[in-house]
Amino acid sequence: MKHIKKTITLLGVVLVLFGCSKDDDAPVQNVAPQIANQEFSISEDAIEGTVIGTLVATDSDALTYSITTNDNDLFALTNAGVLSLATGKALNYNIAQTHSITVAVSDGTNTTEATITIKVTDFIDVYVAGFQIDGAINRAMLWKNGIGTTLSSNGNYARAKDVYVLGEDVYVVGHKKEGTTNVDIAMLWQNGMATNLTEGSNNARANSVYVSGEDVYVVGYKKSRATIWKNGNPTSLPRSSAQVNSAAAFSVYVSGNMVYVAGEEVIGGKSQAVLWENDNITVLTDGTSQEAYATSVFVSGNDVYASGAEYDGTKFIPRLWGNGGLIDLTNGISNSAYANSVYALGENIYVAGYDTGTGSSITATLWNNGEATGLTTSGTNSIANDVYVLGEDIYVAGVTGADVTVWKNGVVAEELIDGGKGQATAIFVK
Incomplete structure (x- = not known):
């Protein structure tokens, strides 16, 4: 019996010895954290x-x-x-x-x-220039993403007509009346700071602004002359003939070393649409109509487009000139219609304006490659003043009834304007 117990004890010792190894005494290895880019x-x-x-x-x-x-x-x-x-x-x-x-x-x-x-x-900023009306008071306004800022600090009458944004700088042009005089003063606001472009001795208005590099171009009129201000210095634009009584510039676009300006001249009570290219002037209409004018100019590559309107003896015809020739905008138009702004992107040419239709209502209208679409369906009168395209989004500034209005892709975008009576005259998106 003693021999059996000794044998069991020895066997247990052997099993213990064989069951142990050097690895049992080694420390646990730490694994580095795993993190991907x-x-x-x-x-x-x-x-x-x-x-x-x-x-x-x-x-x-x-x-x-x-x-x-x-x-x-x-x-x-x-x-x-x-x-x-x-x-x-x-x-x-x-x-x-x-x-x-x-x-x-x-x-x-x-x-x-x-x-x-x-x-x-990228965060899209939408800038809208225009004015608000409060009784007899007109206030020049700038809206950014729906938040309005009053540009005119005093006086009872001021209107903003155009806006251009480059980098962090925001340029707005328009006009105001100052004091007790009834004289319009051409204005430039840069980042809210006002500069008088004219002294107030003669009527003058600033209608459009374009910034190229360090140069700020503003066009409008001073007294009876179409005028361009470059960095605040005015120059009268050339006339097509000595018979021109007056002229006004409504839009400016700069491409390279070329400065394009759209406007009108008046000769003997008749107005004609004109386009300036640097110091050269081209008359876009033949002079037979009683009234014609070019409201906007846009350059895309080698193509120069101008929008406007021309009276044919019975009604106003919306006009789009491309490289001097006419592009038809009359499809679906039965009464007077007006083209106020043009914007080209790729193969698409957009024109904003309005159509008086067959009744008494006025409808804000957007043309895309000549096809007209009304921006409102109610009986309320509306006008589209300006169009801007960014990517696949089409922005239009104007007025509905008496209310400042912005449309985005054909739908009123209430978030882009804080409302009020007045008009949205121009829009810039970046």
């Missing part, structure tokens, strides 16, 4: 502190995150991996569409790095 997006209009996203990494231990390489200190990262726009920082899509940073994630023993890409999405 990641991508996030944020709108350029985001304010400081806006959360962009939360980084994702895996490990069996608690993790701590940090930024090892930032981009102009634009971004902040919490220990928990929450990525945000840093305090006091802002993004600009026009400057940079993407930003890259390097982050590290640590489990207390090992650290792993990854590249994080932040894409900046």
